[in-house]
Amino acid sequence: MKSRQKSTIYDIAQKAGASPSAVSAALNGKWKQRRLKKETVDRIQRIAQEEGYMANLQARGLRKAESGLAGMVLPDHENRFFAELSQQFAKEAHARGLCPAIVHAGRDADAQLTSVESLIAYSVDLLMIAGATEPLSLASACSKARIRHVFVDHPCSEAPSIVTDNTGGAAMLTKTLLDEMDMPSETDPTTWLYFLGGESSLPASADRIHGFRQQAEAAKVLFDPGQILACGYESEKAEEALSDLYSRLGQLPAGLFVNSIGCFEGVLRFLSRLPEGDISRSTFGCFDHDPFATLSRFPLRMVRQRADLMVEEAFRQLDKGTSEACLIRVAPDLV
Amino acid sequence: MKSRQKSTIYDIAQKAGASPSAVSAALNGKWKQRRLKKETVDRIQRIAQEEGYMANLQARGLRKAESGLAGMVLPDHENRFFAELSQQFAKEAHARGLCPAIVHAGRDADAQLTSVESLIAYSVDLLMIAGATEPLSLASACSKARIRHVFVDHPCSEAPSIVTDNTGGAAMLTKTLLDEMDMPSETDPTTWLYFLGGESSLPASADRIHGFRQQAEAAKVLFDPGQILACGYESEKAEEALSDLYSRLGQLPAGLFVNSIGCFEGVLRFLSRLPEGDISRSTFGCFDHDPFATLSRFPLRMVRQRADLMVEEAFRQLDKGTSEACLIRVAPDLV
DNA sequence: TAACATTGCTACATCGATTGAGCAACTTGT
DNA sequence: ACAAGTTGCTCAATCGATGTAGCAATGTTA
Numbered sequence: 117m118k119s120r121q122k123s124t125i126y127d128i129a130q131k132a133g134a135s136p137s138a139v140s141a142a143l144n145g146k147w148k149q150r151r152l153k154k155e156t157v158d159r160i161q162r163i164a165q166e167e168g169y170m171a172n173l174q175a176r177g178l179r180k181a182e183s184g185l186a187g188m189v190l191p192d193h194e195n196r197f198f199a200e201l202s203q204q205f206a207k208e209a210h211a212r213g214l215c216p217a218i219v220h221a222g223r224d225a226d227a228q229l230t231s232v233e234s235l236i237a238y239s240v241d242l243l244m245i246a247g248a249t250e251p252l253s254l255a256s257a258c259s260k261a262r263i264r265h266v267f268v269d270h271p272c273s274e275a276p277s278i279v280t281d282n283t284g285g286a287a288m289l290t291k292t293l294l295d296e297m298d299m300p301s302e303t304d305p306t307t308w309l310y311f312l313g314g315e316s317s318l319p320a321s322a323d324r325i326h327g328f329r330q331q332a333e334a335a336k337v338l339f340d341p342g343q344i345l346a347c348g349y350e351s352e353k354a355e356e357a358l359s360d361l362y363s364r365l366g367q368l369p370a371g372l373f374v375n376s377i378g379c380f381e382g383v384l385r386f387l388s389r390l391p392e393g394d395i396s397r398s399t400f401g402c403f404d405h406d407p408f409a410t411l412s413r414f415p416l417r418m419v420r421q422r423a424d425l426m427v428e429e430a431f432r433q434l435d436k437g438t439s440e441a442c443l444i445r446v447a448p449d450l451v
Numbered sequence: 452m453k454s455r456q457k458s459t460i461y462d463i464a465q466k467a468g469a470s471p472s473a474v475s476a477a478l479n480g481k482w483k484q485r486r487l488k489k490e491t492v493d494r495i496q497r498i499a500q501e502e503g504y505m506a507n508l509q510a511r512g513l514r515k516a517e518s519g520l521a522g523m524v525l526p527d528h529e530n531r532f533f534a535e536l537s538q539q540f541a542k543e544a545h546a547r548g549l550c551p552a553i554v555h556a557g558r559d560a561d562a563q564l565t566s567v568e569s570l571i572a573y574s575v576d577l578l579m580i581a582g583a584t585e586p587l588s589l590a591s592a593c594s595k596a597r598i599r600h601v602f603v604d605h606p607c608s609e610a611p612s613i614v615t616d617n618t619g620g621a622a623m624l625t626k627t628l629l630d631e632m633d634m635p636s637e638t639d640p641t642t643w644l645y646f647l648g649g650e651s652s653l654p655a656s657a658d659r660i661h662g663f664r665q666q667a668e669a670a671k672v673l674f675d676p677g678q679i680l681a682c683g684y685e686s687e688k689a690e691e692a693l694s695d696l697y698s699r700l701g702q703l704p705a706g707l708f709v710n711s712i713g714c715f716e717g718v719l720r721f722l723s724r725l726p727e728g729d730i731s732r733s734t735f736g737c738f739d740h741d742p743f744a745t746l747s748r749f750p751l752r753m754v755r756q757r758a759d760l761m762v763e764e765a766f767r768q769l770d771k772g773t774s775e776a777c778l779i780r781v782a783p784d785l786v
Numbered sequence: 787t788a789a790c791a792t793t794g795c796t797a798c799a800t801c802g803a804t805t806g807a808g809c810a811a812c813t814t815g816t
Numbered sequence: 817a818c819a820a821g822t823t824g825c826t827c828a829a830t831c832g833a834t835g836t837a838g839c840a841a842t843g844t845t846a
Contacts, residue, residue: 122596122597124831124832124833125832125833125834126832126833134795134796135795135796135797136796136832136833136834137795137796137797137798137833137834137835138794138795138796139833140832140833140834140835141834141835144833144834146834146835150794150795150835151792151793151794151795152794152795153793153794153795156794156795168595170568170571170572171572171832171833172513172572172574172831172832172833173569173572173573173574173833174509174512174513174518174573174574174831174832174833175513175801175831175832175833175834176832176833176834177509177801177833178507178509178510178513178800178801178802178803178831178832178833179800179801179832179833179834179835180801180833180834181801183509185552185573192538193528193534193535193537193538193541194534194535194538199528199529199534200528200529202528202553202555203527203528203529203555206554206555207555215552215554215566215569215570215573216552216553216554216555217520217550217551217552217553218537218551218552218553219541219550219551220537220538220541220542220551231550233505234508234550235550236505237505237506237507237508238508238509238520238550239507239508239509260503261457262457381742381743381746384743384746385746388746392727406743407716408716408719408741408743408744409743411716411719411720411723459801459802459803460802460803460804461802469825469826470825470826470827471802471803471804471826472803472804472805472825472826472827472828473824473825473826474803475802475803475804475805476804476805479803479804481804481805485805485824485825486822486823486824486825487823487824487825488823488824488825491824491825506802506803507801507802507803508803509801509802509803510801510802510803510804510831511802511803511804512803512831513801513802513803513830513831513832513833514802514803514804514805514830514831515803515804515831516831
């Protein structure tokens with residue numbers, strides 16, 4: 117309470133008339149095995165309390181070759197899903213007595229590698245990597261440093277990875293759309309069902325398209341590759357693609373599967389320019405969740421990725437200690 | 452590249468036929484002042500490269516009594532504003548060569564104190580605290596440890612603090628509402644303008660109410676304390692309060708100032724139960740921003756807090772070195 | 787009473803990087 | 817040829833906490 121500067125075990129030792137080792141043992145619950153008198157321990161603890169002593173965690177970390185830090189690397193925070201991931205990560209890290217160190221590294225592979233190396237240099241006790249652009253190089257950096265690590269969202273073939281069950285989630289969403297949309301048999305089948313957004317070369321999108329295709333084929337509403345509009349992830353692209361589709365069809369399709377929240381923003385922007393009547397005949401689904409989006413005034417189904425379960429599972433893998441490669445799929449929710 | 456474990460300056464020194472000091476100097480750009488031969492330096496750097504050497508930052512931190520870490524404490528991440536704050540924080544920290552360590556501490560004062568103490572124990576080089584519940588105890592912990600710190604969003608009287616200009620923002624939003632709403636003179640003035648949400652005992656809400664009141668009085672539309680419904684920050688409370696108001700008035704008010712995004716969620720939930728015609732006669736404003744909320748199908752003004760400017764200003768304070776108390780207001784945007 | 791065990795504590799090396807002090811071997815000036 | 821300066825490097829202490837090894841003072845047993 118009274119010290120001007122930070123106090124060390126040496127200061128405490130001095131004031132308590134004991135040795136630094138005794139102080140260390142007393143303050144770490146190791147006094148029994150070190151055979152210190154209870155009385156001495158009490159005295160030390162009282163003084164430490166008075167001085168407001170707090171161990172220097174860098175010194176401890178250096179000595180013990182660990183840090184008490186739980187590292188997490190993720191691309192950004194402007195996305196609800198990543199925000200939830202980091203929130204859950206912080207919670208689980210705390211539960212393990214670790215201090216979360218969360219780094220936003222962007223989408224650039226080099227920046228991500230730098231961030232990972234930096235966290236390794238702090239001897240983080242574990243590392244969780246979300247949305248890795250080039251997972252392999254990150255994994256090899258971790259392995260070389262013998263750091264437990266997990267990948268989330270974007271998997272890595274060389275390390276434990278937790279991903280959303282994209283295929284299953286997409287299938288579920290597609291099926292629900294098919295059930296809920298009114299598909300008048302007399303209309304042109306080109307106005308039925310479309311998939312909008314994403315990059316078919318990326319695994320996540322590919323899986324979602326696969327799930328979509330699977331259900332659409334089963335329902336016999338898939339007949340044209342043009343029903344899948346993988347226009348990228350930007351809202352502008354999605355807005356444009358939907359606008360094109362609308363003028364081509366002369367109306368909205370009966371059902372629209374939107375691949376991500378960013379694309380959905382573009383969709384909403386386009387819809388806000390249409391008369392209400394035009395919209396109410398269509399059913400929408402989005403593979404991503406946002407509480408505000410659910411408050412739209414038209415039928416909308418959203419798939420919510422279970423950040424909570426994913427992080428839980430990720431820690432389960434980390435707790436196992438071995439960084440053996442494996443791929444775990446977590447089923448998302450339908451909202 | 453080839454080492455199984457992490458290599459140290461001692462390993463590098465051995466392989467380079469030099470001393471650890473030389474290695475340290477060579478790898479830190481201090482070789483000129485330390486008068487090392489360029490040739491030696493090159494040899495050391497080459498070997499370090501080959502070994503994939505990375506300094507142990509805990510050791511460095513211990514020695515230099517700093518860590519290269521930039522600490523940030525914030526309540527949670529489920530809020531767009533805090534997410535943006537942390538994003539900007541990470542950016543600025545990087546720009547200063549620091550590694551951001553972001554901790555979610557929740558709203559509990561004790562948990563926040565623990566987090567701050569923990570970051571201090573890592574010798575963070577600076578500390579940014581957002582949404583502090585009990586700023587004073589946090590500030591005193593920082594001062595005692597001689598750690599540069601800033602408060603953001605919730606100010607502290609004993610430290611540099613950056614807050615949104617709540618009064619000004621609220622006045623701006625209120626004025627815009629008044630300009631844009633149609634206020635038929637023949638109707639009952641009780642249906643004119645309302646303020647919904649927040650806790651009048653909290654400084655932020657109080658300031659916003661003050662800005663609201665100021666403009667409303669100037670426009671002569673404030674006549675009853677019942678026009679200010681400080682029902683708390685939860686969406687459920689807001690939904691209920693608006694529902695009550697609706698049944699009391701038999702309609703929506705012409706203008707509604709919603710105090711936060713959480714409350715706005717409740718408002719939207721209520722509105723989604725009303726026929727469209729009922730809504731289109733009203734104008735809404737919300738003191739907070741969410742891209743999806745702006746896509747509503749009715750007139751909506753949102754105030755966006757400038758997380759970017761606030762963090763920039765916060766770092767400007769930190770860079771000054773002195774932790775002299777001051778209160779800086781950053782004007783928000785109208786969207 | 788010597789041998790041995792137990793209690794209560796301290797000394798010291800260690801983790802890895804940094805840095806002030808200082809030592810040789812040359813070069814230069816006179 | 818001797819002092820002084822320069823160049824190129826190494827030594828050793830230091831940061832704060834940890835933990836093994838071990839010392840001294842008792843108590844216990846034969």
